[in-house]
Amino acid sequence: MISKKIINQIEKEAKKYFINASGCHDWTHIERVRNLALKLGKKEGANLQILEIAVLLHDIGRKQEMKSKGKFCHAEIGVKESEKILKKYKLNNEIVENILHCVLTHRYRNNNIPETIEARVLFDADKIDLIGAVGIARNFLFAGNSGSNRLYTGNEQHLVKSTKNYSYTKGDSCLLEYELILKNVRNKLLTKSGKEISKSRDKFTKEFFRRFKNEINAIE
Numbered sequence: 001m002i003s004k005k006i007i008n009q010i011e012k013e014a015k016k017y018f019i020n021a022s023g024c025h026d027w028t029h030i031e032r033v034r035n036l037a038l039k040l041g042k043k044e045g046a047n048l049q050i051l052e053i054a055v056l057l058h059d060i061g062r063k064q065e066m067k068s069k070g071k072f073c074h075a076e077i078g079v080k081e082s083e084k085i086l087k088k089y090k091l092n093n094e095i096v097e098n099i100l101h102c103v104l105t106h107r108y109r110n111n112n113i114p115e116t117i118e119a120r121v122l123f124d125a126d127k128i129d130l131i132g133a134v135g136i137a138r139n140f141l142f143a144g145n146s147g148s149n150r151l152y153t154g155n156e157q158h159l160v161k162s163t164k165n166y167s168y169t170k171g172d173s174c175l176l177e178y179e180l181i182l183k184n185v186r187n188k189l190l191t192k193s194g195k196e197i198s199k200s201r202d203k204f205t206k207e208f209f210r211r212f213k214n215e216i217n218a219i220e
Contacts, residue, residue, distance in 0.1 A: 124194030
């Protein structure tokens with residue numbers, strides 16, 4: 001068992017990494033992912049204490065990644081910073097390894113596969129926050145903060161065929177993020193509960209971008 005006192009202390013430490021963070025990855029994102037993850041975790045039989053700590057720590061490297069314009073992987077940075085934090089609490093090695101595994105494997109754009117139920121639940125909760133009304137708003141913020149100052153570039157259909165990562169460049173846009181990631185999020189989810197809870201958000205996201213593209217082309 002991990003005491004609530006320890007979880008609260010870890011939360012206080014994690015919050016320090018989000019001071020002046022971008023709105024697309026600030027502490028409100030952590031709060032939403034925590035609510036989603038605990039909801040999914042109960043249905044999937046996850047260890048909720050391990051899961052909650054993993055949620056609190058999963059994006060502590062994000063601010064550094066965004067500052068570097070993507071030169072560093074926030075999941076890898078997050079593992080190193082999480083190790084420093086977790087050492088203070090003398091948790092058993094198995095628990096620590098699971099938490100670090102969750103942090104490392106939550107990222108959509110790397111090749112690390114979530115293997116524990118806690119890692120799969122965190123992955124799903126984090127990805128579900130990419131879609132729906134909040135997810136769309138976050139992606140416009142992300143594109144703007146990354147260097148693109150346009151709603152769309154008009155070059156999305158060409159760029160989506162490329163294997164190049166356009167995040168943190170002027171070629172990025174929320175419409176490109178949709179074509180590359182958002183429209184496929186639900187198909188990438190790993191848990192039955194995640195797929196179910198994401199259904200309405202996925203539908204809303206696809207309808208929004210269908211209309212968005214129609215309005216660009218004056219199609220009513």
